[in-house]
Amino acid sequence: MLSYIQLEFIKLKRSKIFILTILGAIFPSFLLFLAEEFGEFSETITFQTFLTNVNMYMSVIFAILLFTIIISYLFGREYNEHTLKTILTAPTSRGKFILSKYLMFLVWILIITVVSSISAVLFGYATGATGLTANIVLDSFKELLYCNILLFLSFSPLVFISLLITNMIPAMIGGAVLTFTNMIVESHKYGIYFPWSSPYLIASGEIAQYTNNYTISHMIILITFLIGLTVSYLYFTKKDIPL
Amino acid sequence: MSNNLYICKKYFTFVKNILHFDIKNYCAQLHTKAEKITARGYFMTEYVIETKNLTKKYKDKTVVDNINMNVEKGKIYGLLGKNGAGKTTTMCMLLNLASKTGGEILLFNNAPNQETYRKIGSIIETPGFYENLTAEENLKIISKIRKNYSKERINEILELVSLDNEKNKKYRDYSLGMKQRLGIASAIMHKPDLLILDEPINGLDPIGIKEIRDLLKKLSIENNTTILISSHILSEIENIADVIGIIDNGKLITELNKDELYNKLNKSVDFEVSDTGKAQTILEKIGMQEHIDYQIVKIKERENIRLYTNLNLRDSINEIFVRNGIKVQKINLTEENLEEFFTRIISTESEITA
Numbered sequence: 001m002l003s004y005i006q007l008e009f010i011k012l013k014r015s016k017i018f019i020l021t022i023l024g025a026i027f028p029s030f031l032l033f034l035a036e037e038f039g040e041f042s043e044t045i046t047f048q049t050f051l052t053n054v055n056m057y058m059s060v061i062f063a064i065l066l067f068t069i070i071i072s073y074l075f076g077r078e079y080n081e082h083t084l085k086t087i088l089t090a091p092t093s094r095g096k097f098i099l100s101k102y103l104m105f106l107v108w109i110l111i112i113t114v115v116s117s118i119s120a121v122l123f124g125y126a127t128g129a130t131g132l133t134a135n136i137v138l139d140s141f142k143e144l145l146y147c148n149i150l151l152f153l154s155f156s157p158l159v160f161i162s163l164l165i166t167n168m169i170p171a172m173i174g175g176a177v178l179t180f181t182n183m184i185v186e187s188h189k190y191g192i193y194f195p196w197s198s199p200y201l202i203a204s205g206e207i208a209q210y211t212n213n214y215t216i217s218h219m220i221i222l223i224t225f226l227i228g229l230t231v232s233y234l235y236f237t238k239k240d241i242p243l
Numbered sequence: 244m245s246n247n248l249y250i251c252k253k254y255f256t257f258v259k260n261i262l263h264f265d266i267k268n269y270c271a272q273l274h275t276k277a278e279k280i281t282a283r284g285y286f287m288t289e290y291v292i293e294t295k296n297l298t299k300k301y302k303d304k305t306v307v308d309n310i311n312m313n314v315e316k317g318k319i320y321g322l323l324g325k326n327g328a329g330k331t332t333t334m335c336m337l338l339n340l341a342s343k344t345g346g347e348i349l350l351f352n353n354a355p356n357q358e359t360y361r362k363i364g365s366i367i368e369t370p371g372f373y374e375n376l377t378a379e380e381n382l383k384i385i386s387k388i389r390k391n392y393s394k395e396r397i398n399e400i401l402e403l404v405s406l407d408n409e410k411n412k413k414y415r416d417y418s419l420g421m422k423q424r425l426g427i428a429s430a431i432m433h434k435p436d437l438l439i440l441d442e443p444i445n446g447l448d449p450i451g452i453k454e455i456r457d458l459l460k461k462l463s464i465e466n467n468t469t470i471l472i473s474s475h476i477l478s479e480i481e482n483i484a485d486v487i488g489i490i491d492n493g494k495l496i497t498e499l500n501k502d503e504l505y506n507k508l509n510k511s512v513d514f515e516v517s518d519t520g521k522a523q524t525i526l527e528k529i530g531m532q533e534h535i536d537y538q539i540v541k542i543k544e545r546e547n548i549r550l551y552t553n554l555n556l557r558d559s560i561n562e563i564f565v566r567n568g569i570k571v572q573k574i575n576l577t578e579e580n581l582e583e584f585f586t587r588i589i590s591t592e593s594e595i596t597a
Binding site for chain 1: 331335338339340341342357360361363365367368369370371372373374375376380383384385387388389413429
């Protein structure tokens with residue numbers, strides 16, 4: 001499986017989408033930096049607040065859009081560039097191939113998490129945020145990592161959709177719809193049942209404002225993952241490969 | 244006396260040695276033959292691809308209909324058919340890119356598995372490679388999957404398909420011909436035992452077509468590579484294939500080797516005569532029937548007698564015509580070409596189906 005990940009990295013060489021997603025990971029920190037520069041914050045901001053804000057914007061808005069683009073590119077490009085027939089006849093097991101794509105999606109998410117956290121620290125420093133400690137940075141990183149891993153799980157139905165509709169435009173529209181829905185339900189009591197907004201609520205601890213029972217939200221995410229994984233796996237392994 | 248005895252003894256030993264050697268040698272030969280018979284089925288043809296009633300249906304439409312195809316080891320098998328005849332779907336099923344609705348596929352005498360597919364190289368329709376990568380990087384990915392990555396081999400194969408000067412160019416900047424060459428490079432890079440090529444010469448210029456044709460023939464002769472090649476271009480199949488399978492409406496109508504094909508091609512003799520009416524009367528008198536044994540055809544505003552049967556008697560018929568005062572200006576022996584044969588076979592099949 002590791003060699004497949006290595007191959008996925010070769011495929012990303014000179015890829016604009018990869019660079020775009022890295023820039024997307026930096027964007028929330030950059031926006032907050034601009035907000036500070038234009039005097040949006042009346043007081044000197046602390047590192048904790050800066051990093052919390054970055055995590056919130058990242059998890060609720062930007063991650064949804066970025067992950068949709070990543071999924072659509074990772075899975076859809078094999079159809080759009082007609083490479084499936086070449087790779088599968090090399091030969092590669094279809095099951096291994098789709099699972100390696102899932103794994104690559106996770107690796108990509110981890111890269112985004114690291115980039116987002118590093119950029120948050122750098123832009124926080126540039127804004128003159130106070131109270132920088134290793135613990136604050138580490139806690140913020142853990143929170144974003146946990147949230148993104150939960151988001152990775154809840155994105156499996158979108159993998160199925162990207163196998164079904166290989167074009168990137170519907171994926172972008174889907175991503176935008178999810179983002180807006182997230183923005184609406186995130187601060188609502190129903191946010192804990194929505195598998196794309198609950199990861200942030202769980203990871204940040206804000207879920208405690210709505211319920212003490214975290215299991216339901218975790219179960220919803222897990223069930224969403226299993227349904228998405230099963231359907232996408234079965235679809236990919238059984239369906240004829242378009243030429 | 245002793246001298247004679249010595250000679251006799253020497254002669255006896257010599258004969259004994261020869262006999263001993265011959266017997267041993269003969270036994271060894273027999274043993275090898277017996278091994279061959281048991282291991283390979285000495286008198287049986289070895290097939291690399293065998294399909295038994297292979298069928299593919301999409302809802303109500305049957306696109307591949309009970310195909311029984313046999314591709315012999317080391318041969319070039321040309322699958323000939325119109326667009327949409329079922330060639331690509333058949334190949335996709337052989338490569339596990341499409342599932343079969345019915346029937347059986349045997350590759351290398353076994354039900355196909357991952358190991359079987361490792362011995363196959365293929366191109367289905369237009370080649371598919373990563374647009375942002377160079378030829379070298381694309382081949383690197385494929386060879387890494389095949390677990391036989393070698394930079395030297397990649398360079399060697401790119402040189403073979405004349406892409407060595409373009410190896411650092413991104414795939415998206417390649418012309419259609421260059422893409423096709425890269426597809427061929429990828430298919431033959433791992434020295435496969437079987438090549439499945441669907442319209443591999445699409446987009447190639449005449450020189451490129453000749454180069455690829457020569458390369459495939461070389462692979463077949465030197466490496467004993469079995470090749471299944473499909474095309475709708477008759478001349479291409481005729482030039483390259485040892486065996487031709489004609490497919491139409493999902494059905495494999497016929498499988499012929501070159502000799503069988505030439506025997507099946509319709510032949511006729513055209514007599515350009517001064518008086519077709521008189522010639523017709525003579526032919527009727529010697530027992531020939533119009534539309535069965537001969538026909539009157541118009542060629543360039545002139546009526547000719549076209550003879551379909553008894554072609555070996557054309558000298559005698561000519562003699563009879565001349566004796567009866569008919570001037571014979573020209574006698575032409577014509578043979579149906581592959582295109583005419585293909586059209587005839589397809590239309591006969593359509594009439595039967597209708």
